[in-house]
Structures are given as C-alpha cells and as structure tokens.
Amino acid sequence: MDVFSSIENEVVKGAIVKLHYRKNDFKKKNILERIFSPIKILMSRPACITIETVNYCNHDCIFCPNSVMTRERSIMPMKVFEKIINDYLEIGGGHLSLTPMIGDIFLDTLLIQRLEYLNQFSDYITLSVTTNGVLADNYSDNELSYIVGKFKRVNISVYGLNDEEYFLITKKNTYKRFLSSIKRIVTLAPPGVVTLGFRLLNSCNENKLKSWIMENIGAIIPYSSTIQYDNWSCNQLSFELPGDASWTNQQVGNIPCIIPLISIQIFVNGDVSMCACADFDSSSDLRIGTICTDSLESMYNSEKVKNFFSKPWKTPEFCKKCSFYRSLYKSNQEWIDNPVTLIGG
Numbered sequence: 001m002d003v004f005s006s007i008e009n010e011v012v013k014g015a016i017v018k019l020h021y022r023k024n025d026f027k028k029k030n031i032l033e034r035i036f037s038p039i040k041i042l043m044s045r046p047a048c049i050t051i052e053t054v055n056y057c058n059h060d061c062i063f064c065p066n067s068v069m070t071r072e073r074s075i076m077p078m079k080v081f082e083k084i085i086n087d088y089l090e091i092g093g094g095h096l097s098l099t100p101m102i103g104d105i106f107l108d109t110l111l112i113q114r115l116e117y118l119n120q121f122s123d124y125i126t127l128s129v130t131t132n133g134v135l136a137d138n139y140s141d142n143e144l145s146y147i148v149g150k151f152k153r154v155n156i157s158v159y160g161l162n163d164e165e166y167f168l169i170t171k172k173n174t175y176k177r178f179l180s181s182i183k184r185i186v187t188l189a190p191p192g193v194v195t196l197g198f199r200l201l202n203s204c205n206e207n208k209l210k211s212w213i214m215e216n217i218g219a220i221i222p223y224s225s226t227i228q229y230d231n232w233s234c235n236q237l238s239f240e241l242p243g244d245a246s247w248t249n250q251q252v253g254n255i256p257c258i259i260p261l262i263s264i265q266i267f268v269n270g271d272v273s274m275c276a277c278a279d280f281d282s283s284s285d286l287r288i289g290t291i292c293t294d295s296l297e298s299m300y301n302s303e304k305v306k307n308f309f310s311k312p313w314k315t316p317e318f319c320k321k322c323s324f325y326r327s328l329y330k331s332n333q334e335w336i337d338n339p340v341t342l343i344g345g
Contacts, residue, residue, distance in 0.1 A: 003044040003306040004261070009329050012261070015336045018047050019261065021092035043301055048095035048263045048339040049088055050276040053081065054108040055100055055268045059132055059170040061159065061199075063229040063245075065280045066102050068236045075107075076268045080291060081114055084266055085121065087296040093124030095338075097345030099131075101265055102280055106135035112143060115150045128153040128345050130197065134174050136181040141188060148189040153340060156182050158198045161212050165201055168242055179216055186217055197344070198225035201243035232278050233322035248323040256313050256328045262339045264300065266291055272299050274308060276343050278324040285316035 004012055004019060012019065020042040056073040060066050088096065098105055098114075105111060118125060133156045136144055148154055159178075160166035166175040186194050198209060204225075213220055227245045231237045241247065263276035270292040273279040279286050289299040299305070307314075309328070319325065326342065335342040 002042060003301060003309055005306075006310045007256075007328065009331060011331045011333055011336070012328070015047075015333070016042070018094075018336050019045060021045050043091065043297060044305075045091045045296075045300060046261060046264050047336045048097060048343075049084070049296070050097040050099060050101075050263050050265045050343070050345060051081070051084055052076070052100040052103065052265065052268050053098060053110070053114065054103045054105070056107060057100075057103045057132075058107065058134055058174070059104070059159070059172055061169050062171070063169075063199075063237065063241065064102065065232045065234045065237060068234065069102055069280055071267070071281060072269070074268050075109060076270075078110055078113060078117070080270045081110075082117060083270075084291050084296070085118065085125070087291065089121060089124055090295070091297050091300070093121065094126070095340075096125050096127055097263065097276075097340070097343070098127060098129045099345040101267065103268075104135065105129050105131050106133070106138060111147065115147060119150065127151045128155070128340050130155040130157060130344050132157050132159065132170075132178070133182045133185055134178045136185050137177065141184070144184060145188040148185055148193060151189075151193060153195060154185065154189060154193050155195045155197050155340075155344065156185065158182075158196050160200060161198075161204065161208070165243075168201060169199065183217065186221065194221055196221060196223035198223060199229075200225060200227050201241065201245045203227055203244045230278065230323045231321070232280055232324070233283075233318050233320075234280070235321070250321065250323045250325070252315060252319055252322060252325045253327060254313055254315070256309050257319060257322075257324075258326045258328045258331045258335065259324065259343065260286075260305065260308060261328065261331075262335055263343050263345075264288075264296075272296075274305065275318075275324075276345075278322050279318060283316070283318040285318045 053076045159169040163175045228248050230248045260274035265273045265276040270290045271282050272288050274286045288304050
C-alpha cells in the first residue's frame with residue numbers, strides 16, 4: 001500500500017527509494033537476482049525507526065515530561081528487540097535511532113547484548129543515539145569503546161555550562177560526573193562520531209561555547225545549541241522557563257506533520273507510535289499497533305497511517321497542542337536522507 005499516494009510534495013515523490021521497498025529484495029545480494037526477481041508491489045516505509053529500549057532516566061529535566069509520564073518504567077526484553085530488528089530488515093533496514101522517548105541509553109542493562117545482535121546486520125542498519133552521557137562510567141574502557149564504536153553518531157546533550165545551570169535544568173548534582181564521562185566517550189569513540197547538543201537556559205555566543213568545549217574536551221567537535229524548547233503536547237509544561245529560555249510557539253496547521261514519514265517510535269513495551277519525538281505517553285491517537293503481535297510492514301501500511309497523510313487532514317488530538325509540528329510541505333531531501341537532522345537521535 002502506498003500511504004503517501006495523496007502527497008503532492010516533490011521531495012516526497014522523489015524519495016521513492018528511501019520511502020518504499022520491494023519485499024525481501026534486501027536479501028538478494030547478487031545483482032542478477034535483483035534484476036530478474038519477480039516484480040513486487042511497492043510498500044511504504046518510514047525513512048528510519050526509533051526504538052526506546054529503556055524508559056527511565058537519571059535526569060528530571062525541567063523541559064521534559066519525565067515526571068508526568070504514566071507509562072510503566074521498564075527495559076525492553078531482547079525478544080521484543082529482536083522482533084523489531086527482523087521486521088525492520090524485512091522492510092529494507094536503514095537508519096536506526098536508539099534514543100529513548102524518555103530515558104537514557106546507558107540505563108539499558110541489555111545494551112551490549114543488543115549491539116552484539118545488531119552487529120550481524122551492520123551492512124543494513126546504521127545506528128545513532130542521543131544521551132546525557134553521565135552513566136557511561138558504569139562501563140569499563142573496553143565496554144565503552146565497544147559501545148560507542150558501533151554508532152555512526154553519538155550526540156551528547158550538554159545541560160548547562162556550569163554546576164548551577166546544570167542543576168536548574170536536570171535537578172541533579174552530577175555535573176562533575178557528567179564532565180568526566182563525556183571526556184571518556186570522546187576519547188574512546190572513533191573520530192567524527194561524537195557531537196554535542198547544548199541545552200541552555202542562558203544565551204551565550206559561539207566563542208563561549210567553543211571555550212567550554214576546549215576546556216572540557218580539549219578539541220573542537222561538531223555542536224549545536226538552543227535556549228528554545230518544545231512542549232511535548234504536555235499541558236504541565238506551561239510554566240515560564242528560567243533565564244533566557246522559552247517554549248517554542250505552537251504552529252499546527254491543516255497539513256500533515258512530516259515526523260511520521262521520517263520516523264516512527266517503538267516503545268519499551270512494543271507499542272508503536274507514528275510520532276518519534278513527542279508522544280511521550282503513547283497517545284491512542286498516534287498508536288498504530290504493537291510489535292508483539294503485528295509487523296512493521298502491516299502497521300505502517302495500514303489505513304490509519306494512510307489516513308494520516310490523506311486530504312483533508314484531520315489533526316489528531318495529541319497533535320493539536322504540539323510545538324514539534326513540522327509541515328509535510330516544508331520537507332527537504334536532507335531530512336529523508338539523514339533523519340537525525342530533523343528528529344535528533
């Protein structure tokens with residue numbers, strides 16, 4: 001089923017290789033097998049998938065709904081994880097983010113086991129993750145080197161430039177531990193893998209950011225920064241943020257959001273959501289099934305997903321309050337080729 005059939009955007013229409021697949025063709029490594037294989041109906045797929053393998057965190061950031069999430073806190077069983085990976089391979093594989101909806105990857109006690117399982121599919125799957133990095137010190141140098149070596153991109157969230165700002169954001173006194181851990185990550189990671197994402201309360205110029213990086217890392221590495229935060233469609237996040245920080249203005253219109261085209265989210269219990277960046281409590285509006293009983297193929301090629309992209313667009317209740325919204329018709333090729341440029345991870 002082509003769930004994108006009603007989309008007239010030229011970027012989407014031109015991304016047929018990234019957003020469609022021929023069933024099982026990825027298994028045919030011989031070029032003659034590919035050329036002469038029977039013609040199959042094109043099926044739709046997202047540009048990547050995001051898996052939440054753990055949904056609890058060592059931080060309680062003021063702009064995150066961690067404290068109001070009602071889902072049970074747990075770690076994804078390996079059986080569920082393996083089912084997701086096998087299903088993803090069936091629709092062609094590609095980019096995979098292990099950034100939890102809410103949580104941190106270093107709290108996943110099965111992390112190394114998961115990476116070992118994924119290693120056999122390295123030709124078909126590339127990995128990225130965003131982490132606060134603090135709990136990297138739970139791993140030996142050999143273990144941490146192995147972990148970061150399996151990712152194409154490890155983005156470290158930097159919550160403030162000093163103890164005070166860090167505590168105001170995270171509500172934790174682990175700033176020195178954080179600094180120690182990120183130095184180890186950068187030292188042990190392959191060149192070009194680690195990036196920094198500054199999440200700040202106070203404005204600062206590029207020179208100050210670069211000085212912080214040199215002082216704490218020893219070399220300039222790629223980074224981004226923000227003092228503006230999205231609301232996760234969460235009413236509880238309506239207070240005024242400290243310092244120069246502010247909430248992003250809500251911009252939902254009458255055109256579908258591009259996020260479900262870029263990535264879906266598989267929660268720790270196997271539930272699957274069309275939203276990879278805001279559906280923190282697994283909204284029924286956006287839930288399309290469970291990996292425990294359904295396939296990624298059947299869920300993404302369902303009437304519910306097709307209706308989401310169809311005209312006239314009926315805005316899901318969850319989306320009406322969300323400031324993560326990105327108009328489908330303002331998409332660009334980079335978001336499809338490199339999903340982390342839009343969804344992070």
